Amino acid sequence: MLMPPFELHRPGTVEEACKIAAELLEAGHEFDWIAGGTDLIPNYKWHINSKPHVISLSGIEGVSQISMNEIGCMARLHDISESDQVHPLISEAASKVASSLIRRNATLGGNLCLDTRCFWINQTEEWRSSIDWCHKCDCGTGADCRVIPNQNELCVATYQGDIAPNLMVLDARVHLIGPNGERDMPITDFYQLDGMTRNVLQPGEFMLKVTLPDDVSDWTGAYRKLRLRDTWDFPEAGAAAAWRKGDRSTLRVATTALESIPRRHDTEVAESNGDVKAICDAVYNSTKPVNNTSLPPRYRRNMIKVLIKRACEE
């Protein structure tokens, strides 16, 4: 396992980071951001879409704040999971990510921008060459998608982040910054359906922080994660639910690890008039996981009903 060579840039401030990004863009160089590196480095070791330049956010000061209404992009998942300053739903979700070692390094920003996963892509270069590559990393061959053959339009790799659905049900906003300035949006708008682009980040942009509404502490909820082992594993399916304390009519539900982006199910909830079983069935009907993670899609799809039910229970 050997990473391809790349040049590492280590800005000390947000401004410097944007400047480096702008310069690289101008010079036509491709680059990746690196935060905790727990997602990027394994992919680089497998030579998956690696870039010649990498800009590290780890030297930037003042972007790892943790509070009830604001969490910085470089806040470590371990710190979030241990913190009594953040919403309990967020700390619960953070505590369920990967393993304790990985959580020490992994960051909120990295988790939200997690690359999508698929067992046809998360393999070594030799392995991928033996299947003649795939759409997501075709190495210039124009290879087809291996999950759903005969369509090379859309990558269906699965987004397997744990924290996003929880931020979604708490109505969080993400704040992005780049050479063209700062912007923010509801986290539900941040994700964009495609396994390759995944989100709306423009070239040179990175996620600066996440903010939560002022009344977030009035909300309660739960996150349920399907996985074979109680550590290490990405979610095979995940469901988050939240409601204003004492008011079930405000119920919001979001899911993850079922398709290329996490999703909030406002339509399904609205149509079900608060009946949890009806919500489960509606979400079941509107999601179609594909066969690219450890457990079969039929099972994952069925389990989402159980996960939502259990997330709504507490």
Add this chain to the structure above:
Amino acid sequence: MSGGYKQQPGSGSGEVRKDGKRVAGKQSFGPPGSGGSRPEMKPRDLDFIPEMVGGNEKQPAGAHIHDRARTGTTVGKAIPLVDANAKVTGQAWYGDDVRLPNEIIGRIVRSPHHYAKVVSIDTSKAEALPGVIAVATGEDAPNKFGVLPVTKDEHAMAVEKVRHVGDLVACVAAVDEATAREAASLIEVEYEVLDSIHDMKKGLEDVDEPIHWRGKYHVGTTNVQKRVFQEFGDRSMVENPNAMYHGKWKYMGVNHGFTEPHAVVAHWDSNGRLQLYTPQQVPHYAHRALATVLDVPMHQINVIRTFVGGGFGGKSDPFPHEMCAAILSRKAGKPVRITFDREEVFWVNRGRHPSHIEVQMYADEEARISGFDIDALIDGGGFASFGHVTSYYNGVLATAPYELGSFHYTGARVWTNKPASGAMRGHGAVNTRCAVEVGLDDMSEQLGVDPIDLRLANLLPPHSRTISGFRITSNGMRQALQEVRKGSDWDNKFRKLPLGKGIGIGCGFFISGSGLPIHWDPNKFPHATVHIQIDMDGGVTVHTGAADIGQGSTTAVAQVVAEVLALPIEMIHVRSHESDTSPVDLGSYSSRVTFMNANAAIRAALEIKEKLLNAAWDTLGYHPDTLVLNDRRIYYKHDPAIGMSYLEALHKAQEDKGALISSGAYRSPPMGGVHKGAAAGLAPAYSFSAYVAEVEVDVETGMIKCTDVWAAHDCGKALNPLAVEGQIIGSCHMGLGQVLTEQMVYGRTGHLQNANLLDYKIPSVHEMPNVTPIIIESCDPEGPFGAKEAGEGPLLPILPAVVNAVYDAIGIRINDLPLTPDKVWAAIAKRMKVEGIDDPSELPVPRLDFSELQEKLAKRAAEHEIRDKKRQRSEDTNAYVNGVLFGFNPDIPLEDQVEGWKSADKPQPEQLAELGLAGKAWLKQEQRHMGGEN
């Protein structure tokens, strides 16, 4: 007293800490002969000296031949492994820790195709790359090798064909890894892709291009590598059964998942000898294969076994990458190191065979087991490896611990275009054992009896013979069952727990050393040899080829030597790393090391002891029979004041010959039948185990959580209870992986989809149940101080125990391992449909109503318990063979007293039509019977 030995560390420094810890760089360890750091000798530890020779150690299983060699020093005491310090402080040197001056890095070019002819290989671009020092291909090493002499079918690199994705094609060595990887990508190989086979059932069919060709022994033009037929007993007994189980089982392949990936360093030294560093379980086989492949005599090769970061069977074959490193190093004139990525570990594999196993079991009106019919089709992948043996083990290791009316086994191993399967902890016995133990659970339900009582009333006694002719000596099966029944509170839980909670039982039976040393005649060369040497300083150097792979074999050898010579274990230095200095040894497989090497070590140590006592006799004037050896001192039994120090005796013994040297060997006694395959499964002793597992099943998700395990294992005598418990707990972990989550997944295109440790689901600490290890000591008459194996057998029972517990919890039997939640959920959904229920919490759970047979069985079990105790203590030495339970006379050959009692190793023509899946391999003829030319 210590005046003459000032060079000893720790003496006379004047620095003494009051907190009991030792001064940095100083040992709190006195000179030999001083009685330790205290001026007086430590008293004998009578609690660890057997009753029979005057100590306090109880011996319920009777006396042992080694009792007189016990000194109360280490045997039976829970001590840390002697290499534990090296491992926990990071000083152990594993394969990839070896760094030789001027080393270069090797990299292997692997096949991207499942099955293809290699048309041409162009290495010119790689050779032209700056930094590349050597390139090699299959042409550089055309000689075949393989772990078993009867099935040599591997090459260092592809000659003519590649047989699976990841098969070796060429290799390069360069100044660094980056250059080596780049060079590997520059090697251009032209392939002609062939039709590949992935389904093992297809392996039974005739094809145009079988994966290997066995000449006149080839079965038709199929991919059958080995076929086995074994039949014993009276087949008519299974007619009109009182209960019958029929299960078709599917097992996914599993990998050992050891921590350390393979790594090798090869170096041709200044005299042109090969020095090969490799983490091998069986350095001797690698040694032989290297000699064959490199065309170099064995004495010009020194195989250096590094520390082994886990083996479990996965490091016991000679490997092609070891040959590659040696070939590259020879070409380059520099040391070459090759370290695997995890994916490459999966390409080498040698894990447990994916299998289809069909089991039919029968019980008669007395709830005796009237027959086992087993059919096992196993997927060997691209090479033979240990498969010849595995093909037998899948059947014959089911012939105990129960007494059988008849036994029928058909087995076949086929080649497919996958990485080779091979030996893995519990070799060949695990999958069939699971099916058989679940079958017993099912039959006990049909019979209306407790499954533990069904087992207790059908056990073979100690000192008996199985239906296949295996010689059982010590046998702690009954006690193991009784202990787990008690420990788990079985009688209050079984079939009484609510839906979603369950408890299950499973047993195990495994060999303690293979009776046949594969490469030589056991009558002409011993299984194991150990040399001991003691020089002036009193330290004892033990040379053995036993390969410590983490199981603690070095500790076991050191312990028995320390025990016999009554020396602190710190004075025993085991040298086992180099083939130059260690006697030839078969290494760590078949759970043979403690049994065989410790036996050899005891013999060598007894010879040294005799020399020491004779020297003391010269000086003290008391006959050795009246002298006691204890804690670095030899003294007169009736007056401890008369004596001399160990060192004084040693120096006296050395007067005429310098260093004391001795050699001990172990040979297994003649045993077993004469039929074809009789040697497979034959062992000088067998281990027995019984586990009870308790599980929780989430009926909505199908998730299984094993919460508690009571694990009783009969290891004969726990030389080191700490090590035995470690093996039991580790076995639980490994077996739980296979039964719950681990599987090698081959996808739609035949590619291995999860060749990494994130997607290959080894259970984590969170999935580990509370394991209560229970050590059963049946005191094996031939084992070292009574010991038998504890490394592999403890894995077997966990699988059926969990499967049976899942049935107890949800009333559904699933014959498809691993029991991943999707399978369990699908089975629950199917059952709900059948039952017409919407809510899984309404699932019916099994309950037990005893039939009148229960009382009969309990009575029979009680009688057998008395029988077994007498036999164990040799108060009853009458012959006992399988069949006595059915009323036959053990002193007359069964063939002569039972009409229809047979022993066959080939099917009769009229049987062919009724054979199972693997039995289909017998429908084809071998080439030599088809008029094939070669």
